[in-house]
Every structure is written in structure tokens, then in C-alpha cells.
Amino acid sequence: MALAVADSLLSGRNLAIEAPTGVGKSFAYLVPAILFSRLARRPAVISTETINLQEQLIRKDLPLLRQLLDLDFRAALAKGRGNYLCRRRLALAAGEHRDHYLPHPALAGEIDQIGRWAERSGDGDCDEADFHIGGDSWSYVCCEAGNCSFPKCNYRRECFYRRAREEWERADVIVANHALFFTDLKMQIESDSRDGGLLPLYGAAVIDEAHTLEDSAADHLGLYLTYGGFNAFLNRLYNPDSARGLLLRKGGDVLELRAMTAELKAAGKHFFAQFEDYLDRADESIRAVDQPGGFPNTLNERLLAFRARLGDYVQEQEDPDYKSELEAQLLRCDGYIDGIAAFIDMTLPESVYWVERDSRQLILQAAPLNVAEILRRELFGRDFPVVTTSATLTVDRQFRYFAERTGFGGGSEVRLDSPFDPDQVQLHLARSMPDPALPEYEEALFRALEHYLELSDGKAFVLFTSYALLRRAADALEAFLGARGIRLLIQGNELSRSAMLREFKADIRSVIFGTDSFWTGVDVPGEALSNVIITKLPFAVPSHPLIAARCDRIKALGGNPFFDYSLPEAVLKFRQGAGRLIRSRSDSGMIVVLDSRIVAKRYGRMFLHSLPDYPRTIA
Ligand code: SF4
Incomplete structure (x- = not known):
């Protein structure tokens, strides 16, 4: 290589x-x-x-x-600008005008803690802090695009971000x-x-x-706008609830700008609510947007007027730190004006647009x-x-x-071929399992899981393609595993993914039931992982607008979305899942596939041919 x-x-x-x-x-x-x-x-x-x-x-x-x-x-580690502490902004957030600067008094304690850490930190990288830094407080002291007064900055000689960039250069x-x-x-x-x-x-x-x-x-080449981000941008300028923000100064100009900020907040709520309705009407958490101008852009006129007024105000400022903070907000305002217009009018070249609601917020997104x-x-x-x-x-x-x-x-x-001996793995293919589309599949799956988990005495990852099935399987097997003293770690319960992995490695007989994030990027060498069970071939449901659009495009070009996209994607994910088992020459164990399509369907050959030539048992 x-x-x-x-x-x-x-x-x-x-x-x-x-x-x-x-x-x-x-x-x-x-x-x-x-x-x-x-x-x-x-x-x-x-x-x-x-x-x-x-x-x-x-x-x-x-x-x-x-x-x-x-x-x-x-060698240098490069991270995004927002990972580094900005000393000038820290001085502002910790200084005598902090009441103007911070949106909540509660943040002051966290900012002081960051200030103490800055004295002992070598690189100002928030990932390296020895305590948890809240995202809210960090956003007031981190480096930001458009908010750097270099080369005039008084802190330029000890600036973490500049130092990091010099390291990258060298x-x-x-x-x-x-x-x-x-x-x-x-x-x-x-x-x-x-x-x-x-x-x-x-x-x-x-x-x-x-x-x-x-x-x-x-x-990263598309567009990503959130309602939470829009509100945070306005709160930075003026938060009427806490009566704080950058515009908390004296003068008629700021009074007018504060009133405009409050109006924008209300307009933003109204603007984003139409997308909430759009999701609610279809009872979905993600939905494609496919009509340019399908939603009224009720926000941009106000944003443009606000931007012009704020721009004038910024020009009049003499305090360079204050001016720099405001200039960063102008830049963000431009980002919202352009981003919202591009989303509503769908002007990005050949892109897919959708609305999504995750556990925290509403997102407007586009991707090429x-x-x-x-x-x-x-x-x-x-x-x-x-x-x-x-x-x-x-x-x-x-x-x-x-x-x-x-x-x-x-x-x-x-x-390159795997350097490991194929005999380190025994591949079990369950031909007798009902097709996963049949109602009897689920009961057969639970019985098969009992069999194979007993065979390896636990020590297994059981990989699912749906969280609902994972939960039902966990309910069905909890007592069975408990009776054998095998601990069951269930993704989505109280433990985080990394905590689950720690417990899994420590308790050698334990079993993990996991979905998406356990198929890739997990490394458990040794006996603790001796059995990887794949419950279903990992075909993605094309409900995500980007995946659906990719399939439509393939069809429009005369291809077959199943063979040209869904199948190869599933094969790659299957290989990732199966690849969790053998991480070193001393590892050994079994890979069990409880989806009979791998032997019953012609395309199953593609999954098998993508693996090394493991010895097989077909039952
Ligand atoms: S040079 Fe820029 S990033 Fe560095 S401390 Fe000054 S303002 Fe912050």
C-alpha cells in the first residue's frame, strides 16, 4: 500500500x-x-x-x-475555527460590560470557568478542556468568521487560532x-x-x-438553516426576555434596532411555523420540498431592512471590539438572507431540499x-x-x-486482501428463516437469536436496521438472557454509545443490541466480541428526500435504483457491520446472517462475494 x-x-x-x-x-x-x-x-x-x-x-x-x-x-491537527477560544471575545464576556454582552446572567459563571481554563490551556481547543463546556457559553467566546480584528487585535500574539494556523502553515x-x-x-x-x-x-x-x-x-456542500440558530442570532443582538444583548446601549438608534429585532423574532416564529405545519400535515418528521416559491418568504424583506439599518449603525461605532461583534452579526444576517432565499426559491444548482424536525429543532436543508x-x-x-x-x-x-x-x-x-486468515471466522447463513417481509419472521428471529447467543455464550453485537424491531427483540430476549447471567445493553436506553462500549468490553459475556451507529466505526478486539449477528440485510428505506432523489435521478437516466443504488449501499453497510468482528490476528468468532435473502435471492451473491472467503454453514 x-x-x-x-x-x-x-x-x-x-x-x-x-x-x-x-x-x-x-x-x-x-x-x-x-x-x-x-x-x-x-x-x-x-x-x-x-x-x-x-x-x-x-x-x-x-x-x-x-x-x-x-x-x-x-504534524498539526486542524480543527474548525469555532473549536478555538478567542481571547478578545473572552475579555469582552468576562469584562465590565458583560451584562450587555451575555444573554443570560447564568452564563457568567461558565465564562469565568473558561477564563480560568484559558490560563492553563496550551492550545485553546475546547475539545481539550478538562471540564464540560456548554455550547451556549462557548458561542460567546469562540473564534467566529467575520469576528476577528487581526492584525489590530490586542491579543494577536497569544491568539490560539492564529497559533494553530501558523502550525498548519509549517x-x-x-x-x-x-x-x-x-x-x-x-x-x-x-x-x-x-x-x-x-x-x-x-x-x-x-x-x-x-x-x-x-x-x-x-x-457540507449544501445548505443548513435551523430555527434555533436564527433565534440565537437575534438573541445575541437583543433578547427581550432577559433584556440583554449587544444592542443594550443608549441612543435612539439602538432603540429602533431593538424594536426591529423583536419584530424579526416574531416574524421568524411565523416563518418557521409554516414548515412545522408542513410536517404536521403529513405526520412526518422529514419531508421533501420540491416547488420553488412553494412557501412565502415572509422574512427576507424584514431581514434586508434590518440589515441596512444595522449596517449604518455599525459604521458609526468607534469601539473596535463592539464593532467587530456587530460585524459578525451582519455576516450572519447576510447568511440568513441568502440561505433563506436560496431555500425558498431553490436556486442552488441541482440540489435536493427538505424540512426536518429532529429531537431538538426544525431544520431547512439542501444538498447537491x-x-x-x-x-x-x-x-x-x-x-x-x-x-x-x-x-x-x-x-x-x-x-x-x-x-x-x-x-x-x-x-x-x-x-488489498485482508491480512487475516479467513478461518478466523465462521459464517452462518440462516436459509431456513422466513423472508423478513413475512409476519412469522419476527418470532423466528427471536428464537434464532436465543440459539446463536447461547452458542457464543453472549459476547455479541446484534445489529438491527430498525429501532422498533430492536425494542421488540430486547423485550422478547431480556428474560432469556437474564436467566443465563448475560447482560443486555440496549441502544437508546440510558447509556450513551461510548458508555455502552465501555460496559461491553468490561463485562465479557454481555450483548449489545444496536442500530445504525454500531454497524460502523466500533472497534472491540478480543473475546468480548465473538459473534456479530446481522438481523436483516441493511437496505435503507428510501424515505429520506436525498436518497429518494438519488433513486429518481438514476431512474431518469435509465438505471435501476435498486441495483444501482440500494443494493450497493446495503452491501457496503453489510461489509462494515461484518467487519466489526475481526480486528486482529488473534480474534476469532462467528458472523450470523438471519436474513434468508442472502441465499434465497440472486442478489445475495453480491453480499457474499464482497466478504473474504470465510468458511460457511448454511442451515
Ligand atoms: S486575533 Fe482574532 S481570533 Fe485571535 S484573539 Fe484576536 S480577535 Fe480573537
């Missing part, structure tokens, strides 16, 4: 490389990336989906390489996450300039965990439908090499699907 990566970097050609667990993937791209960046005199960016992998690279792999290689190199290897990487790419696209982003001009990009590439890019076209032009078609890698890029041992969905091209594809 290291040679393939080195060849790609030196030749300037892109590379897609599938590297199963155990290959030593991170070392195999880090070493060539370090050597290349020193040759090219430009950093290489490594982008990962998860914080876990970012931390592993920065804390373990890169320090180990520094020890092992007789090579002096610099680094040979920058470790970022996909969120930052794609935000940077979006800024480059919008400014039509390679150095118009957040990251320094890099000479190569390595995208790890690239199986999420299409969705990560769609998430054809990510492949954007990435082909803006990422894979650039003048630097891009290496994409993951343990699961291929479907049916081919890269065709990955290339179609992400626009990958202009280079080579390499598929």
Missing part, C-alpha cells in the same frame, strides 16, 4: 485503495505523505470522518513514526476531518481560488474513511444531488493527487460504484 500511495503522490495521479483492517493503512499513507510533503514543500492533508481516527493519527501513529523513522517532520502533515476539509473546499469553490479556504495550500490530500465521501460532501460531478471537477480534477482509502470501498470486489457516486477518476484502483 505504501508503494501505491508513494507512486500516486509522485506521479500526481489519484488513487482509490481498499485496505482492510490489519493492513496498517495509516502508516502506509502517512510515511509517503510525509516524504512527499518535504519534497514538494507543501503540506499533505489527511482527512478523516471520525474524531477517533484523527486522535489516533495525531497521538499514536505520527509520534511512533517520528520515533521509528530517522526523520524530523511536523506542518508537513495536517490532520483534518471531513467537515473541515469540505468546508475548505466549499470556500475554495465559492472564492474561485485554491487559497480561498481555511487550510493552507496543500500539495496532496489523503481521504481516509472514504466510504462516507459522498454523504460527507453532500452534507450529484456530488460526483462536483468532486470530479473540484477535487479529483485538480492539479494535486488525491488518495482515497477505506476498508470498504468496493462492491462485489469492484470500484465501479465508488467511482460513480464520488466522481473518482484520473488514477488507479487497488484492492
Whole structure:
């Protein structure tokens, strides 16, 4: 793998490389990336989906390489601006005018705690704080776009964010996450300039965990507006309930602006309520929007008038700190004006629009439908090499699907075999199970779970595709497992995902019943995980507007949405789920598939052919 990566970097050609667990993937791209960046005199960016992998690279792999290689190199962890403490804003929030600045008196205590931490923090990164920082208080002291008075800032010499950026500039290897990487790419696209982003001009990009590439890019290249965010923006200016905010000053201008803020708040409530109604009418929590102008834009006229008035007021201000705070709000106001207009009139190029209500708030969202076209032009078609890698890029041992969905091209594809012995796994395929669409499937599933959990004496992940079925299975098996002294950990109960994993590793016979987030990114080496049970083949229900639109597009182009999208997506997720079992050469265990379609349907072959050649039992 290291040679393939080195060849790609030196030749300037892109590379897609599938590297199963155990290959030593991170070392195999880090070493060539370090050597290349020193040759090219430009950093290489490594982008990962998860914080876990970012931390592993920065804390373990890169320090180990520094020890092992007789090579002096610099590595830096890059995070979004909002992760860093802004000392100037902290001084404001902790200073004598804090009553104007903070929307609630209750935040003052938290701000003081952040102030004490700032004295001992080396990097001002909120993830590194030794106490929990509330998002509300952090938003008043973190670095913000449009709210930096550099180079005039009095704190510029000790600025955490500036220091971090200088580190990025000097680094040979920058470790970022996909969120930052794609935000940077979006800024480059919008400014039509390679150095118009957040990251320094890099000479190569390595995208790890690239199986999420299409969705990560769609998430960050689109539009995301929330009612909560809109209210927070207004509260920052003036919160009538607590009588606090930036506009709590003397003068006729601010009185007028405060009145306008209160009116905007009421108008915002009215504007977002129409989307609540839209969801309620269909009794849905997510719903596509497909008519430009289908909702009246009752907000933008007021926002534009407010923006003009606020802009005049900002011009008159002499206090640079106060002015900077207000300028950041002007920028946010512009973001809402443009974002709301783009959403209502559906003006983003070839995008999908939807309304969603999650457990916390109402969201208006849009994402590009054809990510492949954007990435082909803006990422894979650039003048630097891009290496994409993951343990699961291929479907049916081919890269065709990955290339179609992400626009990958202009280079080579390499598929590495697993370094583990296939005999470490016994694959059980339950042919006798009823089809999952039949009513008798559920009862048969519960009996099969009893059988296979007894066989492995617990020590299992049971992976579900629906939370409702997970709950019913948990109810059905709780007594059975309890009688055998096997602890059942149920996703969605009181424990968080990471707490569940801790308990699972500590109690070696315990069993986890999990949905989505347990199919990927979970690493449990050793005996505690000896059995992975897949209850159903993980076909996504195309109820999400983005997935439905992708399927419609495939159909319109003459393709078959099931074979060209749903099936390969399910195969990739199936591979991720099955891949939880073997994390090292000393691991062993069984993978049980309780969905008979894997042997009864012709397409089942694609799932099986995507796995290593494990010994099989078909019963
Ligand atoms: S330079 Fe900018 S980010 Fe840094 S402390 Fe000053 S205002 Fe904050």
C-alpha cells in the first residue's frame, strides 16, 4: 500500500485503495505523505470522518513514526475555527460590560470557568478542556468568521487560532476531518481560488474513511438553516426576555434596532411555523420540498431592512471590539438572507431540499444531488493527487460504484486482501428463516437469536436496521438472557454509545443490541466480541428526500435504483457491520446472517462475494 500511495503522490495521479483492517493503512499513507510533503514543500492533508481516527493519527501513529523513522517532520491537527477560544471575545464576556454582552446572567459563571481554563490551556481547543463546556457559553467566546480584528487585535500574539494556523502553515502533515476539509473546499469553490479556504495550500490530500465521501460532501456542500440558530442570532443582538444583548446601549438608534429585532423574532416564529405545519400535515418528521416559491418568504424583506439599518449603525461605532461583534452579526444576517432565499426559491444548482424536525429543532436543508460531478471537477480534477482509502470501498470486489457516486477518476484502483486468515471466522447463513417481509419472521428471529447467543455464550453485537424491531427483540430476549447471567445493553436506553462500549468490553459475556451507529466505526478486539449477528440485510428505506432523489435521478437516466443504488449501499453497510468482528490476528468468532435473502435471492451473491472467503454453514 505504501508503494501505491508513494507512486500516486509522485506521479500526481489519484488513487482509490481498499485496505482492510490489519493492513496498517495509516502508516502506509502517512510515511509517503510525509516524504512527499518535504519534497514538494507543501503540506499533505489527511482527512478523516471520525474524531477517533484523527486522535489516533495525531497521538499514536505520527509520534511512533517520528520515533521509528530517522526523520524530523511536523504534524498539526486542524480543527474548525469555532473549536478555538478567542481571547478578545473572552475579555469582552468576562469584562465590565458583560451584562450587555451575555444573554443570560447564568452564563457568567461558565465564562469565568473558561477564563480560568484559558490560563492553563496550551492550545485553546475546547475539545481539550478538562471540564464540560456548554455550547451556549462557548458561542460567546469562540473564534467566529467575520469576528476577528487581526492584525489590530490586542491579543494577536497569544491568539490560539492564529497559533494553530501558523502550525498548519509549517506542518508537513495536517490532520483534518471531513467537515473541515469540505468546508475548505466549499470556500475554495465559492472564492474561485485554491487559497480561498481555511487550510493552507496543500500539495496532496489523503481521504481516509472514504466510504462516507459522498454523504460527507453532500452534507457540507449544501445548505443548513435551523430555527434555533436564527433565534440565537437575534438573541445575541437583543433578547427581550432577559433584556440583554449587544444592542443594550443608549441612543435612539439602538432603540429602533431593538424594536426591529423583536419584530424579526416574531416574524421568524411565523416563518418557521409554516414548515412545522408542513410536517404536521403529513405526520412526518422529514419531508421533501420540491416547488420553488412553494412557501412565502415572509422574512427576507424584514431581514434586508434590518440589515441596512444595522449596517449604518455599525459604521458609526468607534469601539473596535463592539464593532467587530456587530460585524459578525451582519455576516450572519447576510447568511440568513441568502440561505433563506436560496431555500425558498431553490436556486442552488441541482440540489435536493427538505424540512426536518429532529429531537431538538426544525431544520431547512439542501444538498447537491450529484456530488460526483462536483468532486470530479473540484477535487479529483485538480492539479494535486488525491488518495482515497477505506476498508470498504468496493462492491462485489469492484470500484465501479465508488467511482460513480464520488466522481473518482484520473488514477488507479487497488484492492488489498485482508491480512487475516479467513478461518478466523465462521459464517452462518440462516436459509431456513422466513423472508423478513413475512409476519412469522419476527418470532423466528427471536428464537434464532436465543440459539446463536447461547452458542457464543453472549459476547455479541446484534445489529438491527430498525429501532422498533430492536425494542421488540430486547423485550422478547431480556428474560432469556437474564436467566443465563448475560447482560443486555440496549441502544437508546440510558447509556450513551461510548458508555455502552465501555460496559461491553468490561463485562465479557454481555450483548449489545444496536442500530445504525454500531454497524460502523466500533472497534472491540478480543473475546468480548465473538459473534456479530446481522438481523436483516441493511437496505435503507428510501424515505429520506436525498436518497429518494438519488433513486429518481438514476431512474431518469435509465438505471435501476435498486441495483444501482440500494443494493450497493446495503452491501457496503453489510461489509462494515461484518467487519466489526475481526480486528486482529488473534480474534476469532462467528458472523450470523438471519436474513434468508442472502441465499434465497440472486442478489445475495453480491453480499457474499464482497466478504473474504470465510468458511460457511448454511442451515
Ligand atoms: S486575533 Fe482574532 S481570533 Fe485571535 S484573539 Fe484576536 S480577535 Fe480573537
